[in-house]
Amino acid sequence: MVENDQTATPEIKAFVIGDPISHSRSPLIHGHWLKKLEIAGSYETVTVNTGDLASFVGALKSGQNGFVGGNVTIPHKETVFAQVDHVDDIARTIGAANTIWLEGGQLMATNTDAYGFVANLDASSPGWDACEKAVVMGAGGASRAILYALKERGITDIRLINRTLSRAESLAACFGPSITPGGMQDLPAALKGAGLFVNTSSLGMDGAAAPDLDFSAMTKGALVTDIVYAPLKTPFLAKAEAQGIKIVDGLGMLLHQAVPGFAIWFGTRPEVTDELRQIIINDLELHA
Ligand code: ATR
Numbered sequence: 047m048v049e050n051d052q053t054a055t056p057e058i059k060a061f062v063i064g065d066p067i068s069h070s071r072s073p074l075i076h077g078h079w080l081k082k083l084e085i086a087g088s089y090e091t092v093t094v095n096t097g098d099l100a101s102f103v104g105a106l107k108s109g110q111n112g113f114v115g116g117n118v119t120i121p122h123k124e125t126v127f128a129q130v131d132h133v134d135d136i137a138r139t140i141g142a143a144n145t146i147w148l149e150g151g152q153l154m155a156t157n158t159d160a161y162g163f164v165a166n167l168d169a170s171s172p173g174w175d176a177c178e179k180a181v182v183m184g185a186g187g188a189s190r191a192i193l194y195a196l197k198e199r200g201i202t203d204i205r206l207i208n209r210t211l212s213r214a215e216s217l218a219a220c221f222g223p224s225i226t227p228g229g230m231q232d233l234p235a236a237l238k239g240a241g242l243f244v245n246t247s248s249l250g251m252d253g254a255a256a257p258d259l260d261f262s263a264m265t266k267g268a269l270v271t272d273i274v275y276a277p278l279k280t281p282f283l284a285k286a287e288a289q290g291i292k293i294v295d296g297l298g299m300l301l302h303q304a305v306p307g308f309a310i311w312f313g314t315r316p317e318v319t320d321e322l323r324q325i326i327i328n329d330l331e332l333h334a
Pocket of ligand 1: 183184185186187188189208209210213246247248249
């Protein structure tokens with residue numbers, strides 16, 4: 047028997063921190079990939095409240111807690127900026143980080159939500175970005191990543207619709223002239239001739255009905271998507287589907303946004319598969 051085997055590969059450890067954190071599906075996603083790819087690693091949930099963020103990050107930087115990096119979620123996505131050494135342009139523009147890692151003794155931060163959004167549409171509806179006009183509903187934190195992604199993909203006419211017009215106006219101002227803010231009353235006109243509608247608002251999450259929209263005013267082959275994935279078929283998606291419009295649900299974005307983090311921490315780029323999607327759907331149904 048070999049005692050204290052020095053040749054054994056040490057386990058690579060990653061985390062998701064937040065408060066509350068028990069609802070996170072990230073451990074299921076990363077756990078699945080670790081098993082599939084036979085990587086000696088772990089991905090664990092750590093409850094870190096606001097007062098403990100600095101000490102958690104301190105232990106991470108010093109190597110004391112043995113993690114290589116991890117995901118950051120509510121309430122730390124914005125405040126973690128102050129704790130890291132380098133924030134990339136994507137995270138800075140979006141105003142939040144969801145992925146951090148140690149690199150050459152420095153703590154780095156990025157945001158993979160915009161990547162997850164486009165990778166999901168690329169996989170589910172190739173050619174989606176050929177549209178000239180897009181409508182984004184909602185002007186909260188989640189909307190920023192979508193606006194960033196759409197601009198990056200070269201969509202030049204983006205209508206940003208929000209219940210509170212002033213919020214849409216200030217968010218649009220951060221992204222320049224390709225984004226036109228509007229209130230809910232502007233939604234029907236915005237949809238006319240649009241090739242893409244994205245719901246980023248929490249409208250419909252709690253079972254409330256979506257507004258009565260005429261998606262048929264959109265272009266032929268238009269796409270309606272929602273970044274909310276619980277329920278999987280949100281009121282917006284159900285309405286669009288009933289009107290014969292192509293839909294893509296938000297679960298794929300959750301799966302794809304996890305890919306870059308896994309690749310950074312564990313050194314292998316994982317695949318988003320139907321098998322993984324089904325694992326998360328089963329979990330969503332279990333906890334519905
Ligand atoms: P997140 O960071 O997840 O985007 P948020 O900052 O609370 O969350 O933003 C939620 C978004 O959903 C906002 O755009 C909000 O509109 P307001 O800015 O007017 O609050 C939108 N939203 C929530 N409930 C809504 C409702 N019942 N009708 C219309 N929009 C709603």
